[in-house]
Amino acid sequence: xxxxxxxxxxxxxxxxxxxxxxxxxxxxxxxxxxxxxxxxxxxxxxxxxxxxxxxxxxxxxxxxxxxxxxxxxxxxxxxxxxxxxxxxxxxxxxxxxxxxxxxxxxxxxxxxxxxxxxxxxxxxxxxxxxxxxxxxxxxxxxxxxxxxxxxxxxxxxxxxxxxxxxxxxxxxxxxxxxxxxxxxxxxxxxxxxxxxxxxxxxxxxxxxxxxxxxxxxxxxxxxxxxxxxxxxxxxxxxxxxxxxxxxxxxxxxxxxxxxxxxxxxxxxxxxxxxxxxxxxxxxxxxxxxxxxxxxxxxxxxxxxxxxxxxxxxxxxxxxxxxxxxxxxxxxxxxxxxxxxxxxxxxxxxxxxxxxxxxxxxxxxxxxxxxxxxxxxxxxxxxxxxxxxxxxxxxxxxxxxxxxxxxxxxxxxxxxxxxxxxxxxxxxxxxxxxxxxxxxxxxxxxxxxxxxxxxxxxxxxxxxxxxxxxxxxxxxxxxxxxxxxxxxxxxxxxxxxxxxxxxxxxxxxxxxxxxxxxxxxxxxxxxxxxxxxxxxxxxxxxxxxxxxxxxxxxxxx
Amino acid sequence: xxxxxxxxxxxxxxxxxxxxxxxxxxxxxxxxxxxxxxxxxxxxxxxxxxxxxxxxxxxxxxxxxxxxxxxxxxxxxxxxxxxxxxxxxxxxxxxxxxxxxxxxxxxxxxxxxxxxxxxxxxxxxxxxxxxxxxxxxxxxxxxxxxxxxxxxxxxxxxxxxxxxxxxxxxxxxxxxxxxxxxxxxxxxxxxxxxxxxxxxxxxxxxxxxxxxxxxxxxxxxxxxxxxxxxxxxxxxxxxxxxxxxxxxxxxxxxxxxxxxxxxxxxxxxxxxxxxxxxxxxxxxxxxxxxxxxxxxxxxxx
Numbered sequence: 001x002x003x004x005x006x007x008x009x010x011x012x013x014x015x016x017x018x019x020x021x022x023x024x025x026x027x028x029x030x031x032x033x034x035x036x037x038x039x040x041x042x043x044x045x046x047x048x049x050x051x052x053x054x055x056x057x058x059x060x061x062x063x064x065x066x067x068x069x070x071x072x073x074x075x076x077x078x079x080x081x082x083x084x085x086x087x088x089x090x091x092x093x094x095x096x097x098x099x100x101x102x103x104x105x106x107x108x109x110x111x112x113x114x115x116x117x118x119x120x121x122x123x124x125x126x127x128x129x130x131x132x133x134x135x136x137x138x139x140x141x142x143x144x145x146x147x148x149x150x151x152x153x154x155x156x157x158x159x160x161x162x163x164x165x166x167x168x169x170x171x172x173x174x175x176x177x178x179x180x181x182x183x184x185x186x187x188x189x190x191x192x193x194x195x196x197x198x199x200x201x202x203x204x205x206x207x208x209x210x211x212x213x214x215x216x217x218x219x220x221x222x223x224x225x226x227x228x229x230x231x232x233x234x235x236x237x238x239x240x241x242x243x244x245x246x247x248x249x250x251x252x253x254x255x256x257x258x259x260x261x262x263x264x265x266x267x268x269x270x271x272x273x274x275x276x277x278x279x280x281x282x283x284x285x286x287x288x289x290x291x292x293x294x295x296x297x298x299x300x301x302x303x304x305x306x307x308x309x310x311x312x313x314x315x316x317x318x319x320x321x322x323x324x325x326x327x328x329x330x331x332x333x334x335x336x337x338x339x340x341x342x343x344x345x346x347x348x349x350x351x352x353x354x355x356x357x358x359x360x361x362x363x364x365x366x367x368x369x370x371x372x373x374x375x376x377x378x379x380x381x382x383x384x385x386x387x388x389x390x391x392x393x394x395x396x397x398x399x400x401x402x403x404x405x406x407x408x409x410x411x412x413x414x415x416x417x418x419x420x421x422x423x424x425x426x427x428x429x430x431x432x433x434x435x436x437x438x439x440x441x442x443x444x445x446x447x448x449x450x451x452x453x454x455x456x457x458x459x460x461x462x463x464x465x466x467x468x469x470x471x472x473x474x475x476x477x478x479x480x481x482x483x484x485x486x487x488x489x490x491x492x493x494x495x496x497x498x499x500x501x502x503x504x505x506x507x508x509x510x511x512x513x514x515x516x517x518x519x520x521x522x523x524x525x526x527x528x529x530x531x532x533x534x535x536x537x538x539x540x541x542x543x544x545x546x547x548x549x550x551x552x553x554x555x556x
Numbered sequence: 557x558x559x560x561x562x563x564x565x566x567x568x569x570x571x572x573x574x575x576x577x578x579x580x581x582x583x584x585x586x587x588x589x590x591x592x593x594x595x596x597x598x599x600x601x602x603x604x605x606x607x608x609x610x611x612x613x614x615x616x617x618x619x620x621x622x623x624x625x626x627x628x629x630x631x632x633x634x635x636x637x638x639x640x641x642x643x644x645x646x647x648x649x650x651x652x653x654x655x656x657x658x659x660x661x662x663x664x665x666x667x668x669x670x671x672x673x674x675x676x677x678x679x680x681x682x683x684x685x686x687x688x689x690x691x692x693x694x695x696x697x698x699x700x701x702x703x704x705x706x707x708x709x710x711x712x713x714x715x716x717x718x719x720x721x722x723x724x725x726x727x728x729x730x731x732x733x734x735x736x737x738x739x740x741x742x743x744x745x746x747x748x749x750x751x752x753x754x755x756x757x758x759x760x761x762x763x764x765x766x767x768x769x770x771x772x773x774x775x776x777x778x779x780x781x782x783x784x785x786x787x788x789x790x791x792x793x794x795x796x797x798x799x800x801x802x803x804x805x806x807x808x809x810x811x812x813x814x815x816x817x818x819x820x821x822x823x824x825x826x827x828x829x830x831x832x833x834x835x836x837x838x839x840x841x842x843x844x845x846x847x848x849x850x851x852x853x854x855x856x857x
Contacts, residue, residue, distance in 0.1 A: 338754050363756075371754060379746050379748060380747035381748055382752075384770055384850075385765075386583075427853070429853045
């Protein structure tokens, strides 16, 4: 008998717009030592399904309508809340997506680690502390006996996720639910965390349900895969079958939308010609921030060198990919070019004008010529402005349209970015993430700019949507003859879109080269490491790599 | 206002809608019209305002007209809401009182709203030194004891109803400024503000179009809380001798006199109190309705 057997689980949400069938009768099972990956795009119901098992969904509006979930022979859906409390954390533990928000900032990690132990195991504080130190060591925190008294903000994102894993495992659960545990992490950290989860699973012989939107991530860790869409499991089976012998069209579509390979050779050969005067030239650019956390006295101030002596050229019509992990300064570089943050020193020469020497008033006409697409389409649109307002504002402000022509121009813009004309009066919250990003792209191209800086424009989107937006961006680049700085942490996305790639690490540019040569023969150590960490949607290759990562953890 | 809801104008063609303009306020009005509670609130307030305006023509008695023989009489056919201890008609006094109370409530709150929102937005958006100086000024004014402030005003300017607005406005905008500044501080780090900057919009445009509309939710709620507190503050100030003088009346004054004689003549407290409560209910319904109407996310059409 499997450890967990879910049969016909159905969860509905009663909303103002009627009943939403978030989970519509799904069945799956997991056994000890086995990993089931549930894959699907946002809104497919994969998280709701798992949270329903532990009644962690808000009720109402949520309601578990039907189904059975036998965990060690006991139906989770029928148990009372008190028993369920014992099961949560004790028998079934969850690791959440965002390690930044899942730890209480006011308690030390030690305090948070021993809490479930004292509650579930009824052991003394001293023993619990001892156990907490052990588990921190096990999840790879250096000097655990010191770090146990640290607060969450003193850890980096990856370290916090390790603490979260430790917290989930400390009560020795039989089933671990990982809800997108690496989505918020950098690619090199992601590889480490995946290895850690796998190793701990093997060591303790626990069952894992791994929720993810990313098939490539799942390839290395899963034994079985279930693909979810609109509350239904459309396909499930052993991992190799799903990847090598794909049956369902939707799974095929998911696999196809993983950006693979490089962009086809550009029709613009002179882009690589360095002899031309570049559209944008950055020389010795430094952007430093002062950290006043040590007090306002000069000697206590730390200077954070977000961008540290970067020089870069972008030719007319070129797409330059800027790659780096979070905190590498790539976003700050993008914002420095647009003078959105004060530059410390160096020059940003755009079409012959040094932007750093311009006054705000002189900068205004330049702003029309350079635009930005932001990462989060939920934050980058004013929630109180309709599509019309958002798109009309730059047109009217820069005198590119008159009151008479503006509606027609906005509609044309909407056609360009693939939005239905009838949506003109809608507000941002009425759109999906992908559609919102289309609005943001539309706004960026509305002023007919020459340079567009795209700051992780597809990172917040599902894979299938990601592919659509990337294609939209490529079409617009062609149509409007744009030059683009494409910032991303995702190398496969950059490979798909960029002509040339620049790699950033700790505020410095470590390597620049054409996309093909950089992928074929990376020069810098860091680039090599970055390339090696990209997960590929190929279970055999991923398992091989996992094995190398797991070995040292198990032996330790 | 109390009539059946009018049918929605047919707005199916997106082009027609766009040409007609797509301002937040028009959408808000369309949404507000669907909210029965808010409409009732608005109706009650308009009704009170009209009564207040017409009081000199429709009041059954003069506000200082006494009938000492009658004394404090309970409600009767001649005096619907009874009379006070000097035999003055309560209905008349409440009607005259509404002129003062509504005027103080709306004008002083309006002044506080205007100064507070602008001050808070500018401080929050400018940040750095400007913010520090502007907010320290707010702190200093906060720290000034209200009583001393009033006495100072009285000494310098003497008794004057305009001082009432000045005094109340001077204290009420402080909290508003703080609330708005807090809102703006979190808003200005959002990407849509950065997007507005990179579009080349001027600071004033950003404040007007991107920041202030997004602070409206808490501002409206706080405004509906301010209006009643301003009305009661007026009673306190009048009691101190600043503001209006007997035989003039205001709701706050009527209530405070009513409290003194509550046990013998309960109607002297009951009716002014009831009037104030109804006004506050109406304001709260309207405020909630406005907040929802101005937030596109709150309600679906």
